[in-house]
Amino acid sequence: MHINVVGSGYIGTTIAAWFAEIGHDVTNVDIDESVVAAINDGRAPIHEPGLDELMAAHGGETLVGTTDYDEISGDVTFLALPTPSKGDGSIDLSAMEAAAESLGEAIAGDGEHVVVVKSTVVPGTTRERVAPIVAEAADMTVGEDLHVAMNPEFLREGYALEDFKNPDKIVVGSEDSVAFETLADVYDPLMAAAADETAYVETGLREAEMIKYANNAFLATKISLINEIGNICKEYGVDAYEVADAIALDHRISEQFLRSGLGWGGSCFPKDVAAIRAAARERGYEPELLDATVAVNDKQPERLLGLLDEHRDVAGERVAVLGLSFKPGTDDIRYTRAIPVIEGLQSRGAEVVAYDPVAVENMRAEFPDIAYADGAAAALEGAHAALVVTDWDEFAALDSEFDAMADPVVIDGRRVVERREGITYDGLTW
Numbered sequence: 306m307h308i309n310v311v312g313s314g315y316i317g318t319t320i321a322a323w324f325a326e327i328g329h330d331v332t333n334v335d336i337d338e339s340v341v342a343a344i345n346d347g348r349a350p351i352h353e354p355g356l357d358e359l360m361a362a363h364g365g366e367t368l369v370g371t372t373d374y375d376e377i378s379g380d381v382t383f384l385a386l387p388t389p390s391k392g393d394g395s396i397d398l399s400a401m402e403a404a405a406e407s408l409g410e411a412i413a414g415d416g417e418h419v420v421v422v423k424s425t426v427v428p429g430t431t432r433e434r435v436a437p438i439v440a441e442a443a444d445m446t447v448g449e450d451l452h453v454a455m456n457p458e459f460l461r462e463g464y465a466l467e468d469f470k471n472p473d474k475i476v477v478g479s480e481d482s483v484a485f486e487t488l489a490d491v492y493d494p495l496m497a498a499a500a501d502e503t504a505y506v507e508t509g510l511r512e513a514e515m516i517k518y519a520n521n522a523f524l525a526t527k528i529s530l531i532n533e534i535g536n537i538c539k540e541y542g543v544d545a546y547e548v549a550d551a552i553a554l555d556h557r558i559s560e561q562f563l564r565s566g567l568g569w570g571g572s573c574f575p576k577d578v579a580a581i582r583a584a585a586r587e588r589g590y591e592p593e594l595l596d597a598t599v600a601v602n603d604k605q606p607e608r609l610l611g612l613l614d615e616h617r618d619v620a621g622e623r624v625a626v627l628g629l630s631f632k633p634g635t636d637d638i639r640y641t642r643a644i645p646v647i648e649g650l651q652s653r654g655a656e657v658v659a660y661d662p663v664a665v666e667n668m669r670a671e672f673p674d675i676a677y678a679d680g681a682a683a684a685l686e687g688a689h690a691a692l693v694v695t696d697w698d699e700f701a702a703l704d705s706e707f708d709a710m711a712d713p714v715v716i717d718g719r720r721v722v723e724r725r726e727g728i729t730y731d732g733l734t735w
């Protein structure tokens with residue numbers, strides 16, 4: 306089967322590479338020439354475990370990158386374009402709309418086509434915003450020769466290939482039998498190889514769009530809830546992690562996403578929770594619980610800095626920040642909790658020295674004026690305090706490195722460091 310994927314960022318590259326791996330021929334369109342060159346050279350344009358090997362095997366062969374929409378062939382195209390937040394939290398559809406128009410022009414006169422929205426979009430977008438643009442540019446009719454579907458993606462950064470090839474569920478929304486049949490063919494090899502528990506859900510267009518937001522809103526709220534429980538535990542001197550471990554034994558709760566601490570960041574939870582809150586308000590519904598989900602999350606970095614204040618006045622003092630990425634396993638710093646933490650330290654007049662195993666260069670672009678160390682030990686040396694922001698495994702192994710601190714005050718936002726003799730330790734939610 307021939308599949309086109311428009312957009313070759315995080316999602317587009319991952320799905321294109323895996324479609325090639327399961328035997329499809331893939332054309333991957335992107336406006337960025339360096340991305341296209343990487344694909345055709347067999348190199349991964351993004352950092353993700355396992356992707357280099359897939360690109361080396363298929364890039365430039367059954368997976369071809371191009372900037373030219375006219376190279377689209379076959380009869381199914383996935384749109385994997387960015388849908389970033391606007392100032393009011395609603396999503397910016399400009400990349401999606403530009404791609405829809407280019408796609409429409411490219412497939413005009415080619416016969417029937419199935420267009421699949423892979424990006425995260427609010428209910429109604431596929432039918433009311435994307436489909437009409439493709440239809441007009443292609444001079445086609447939705448439901449006759451133009452078939453439309455929405456297929457949200459649930460993979461996590463750092464586990465993208467693993468999650469895509471072995472998902473809990475594949476969700477396909479449409480109102481069109483041709484689209485359902487085509488998507489079933491696309492996913493047939495993946496379903497055949499996936500775990501028995503993988504569910505294949507066929508639903509409506511707007512339901513599919515909403516399922517993605519509901520999924521992320523639920524997970525973000527779960528973390529904010531365990532953070533609120535953790536904050537209350539802290540007031541009582543109760544170990545929040547023992548509490549979480551025990552409630553996780555109730556299978557209705559589960560142990561996933563119960564790690565309390567500095568809260569959630571990344572390219573999706575903040576953007577998606579903002580988008581669904583804005584969409585709700587647009588329809589006159591006040592999303593009070595989701596507002597609280599965000600409010601709790603926003604306060605966790607302030608609480609971490611408040612704990613530091615209880616132990617030290619850091620004006621003019623060197624403070625180490627351990628971890629900059631929004632979670633371990635990635636160099637992605639979008640909406641990382643490290644940003645408000647560093648800003649808070651700067652406003653207190655501290656001299657910040659930051660370390661992360663992979664995200665230093667990205668952070669340097671954001672904060673060019675702070676110091677960066679090339680290891681945790683170097684960051685800790687001579688520091689009057691250390692704040693742990695990201696739960697990288699290597700921070701759990703730190704021990705004698707704390708002895709080189711001027712004052713070994715460690716405030717842990719992720720419960721990674723072990724309490725030990727010789728350091729003053731405080732944790733955010735325990």
Ligand SMILES: NC(=O)C1=CN([C@@H]2O[C@H](COP(=O)(O)OP(=O)(O)OC[C@H]3O[C@@H](n4cnc5c(N)ncnc54)[C@H](O)[C@@H]3O)[C@@H](O)[C@H]2O)C=CC1
Pocket residue numbers: 311312313314315316317334335336337340385386387388400403404423424425426458459460461462572573
């Ligand atoms: N990153 C993630 O882990 C997940 C992302 N998503 C959703 O998937 C969508 C895509 O996200 P990412 O892949 O992270 O975005 P990204 O920003 O990594 O990549 C988007 C790509 O689209 C290209 N592009 C922009 N305009 C274009 C155009 N007119 N024609 C062709 N290419 C164009 C860009 O050059 C870029 O390579 C978003 O809606 C996101 O919310 C969903 C699940 C997980």
Ligand SMILES: O=C(O)[C@H]1O[C@H](OP(=O)(O)OP(=O)(O)OC[C@H]2O[C@@H](n3ccc(=O)[nH]c3=O)[C@H](O)[C@@H]2O)[C@H](O)[C@@H](O)[C@@H]1O
Pocket residue numbers: 458459460461462463521524528561562563564565566567568569570571572573574631632633
């Ligand atoms: O829509 C998306 O793009 C994706 O968003 C998240 O994936 P991701 O942002 O890659 O990362 P997660 O592993 O979910 O972590 C998100 C944030 O929550 C935090 N977190 C996670 C789990 C936990 O128990 N506690 C906690 O604070 C992490 O530190 C991180 O900052 C979802 O897990 C994916 O299912 C979804 O496809």
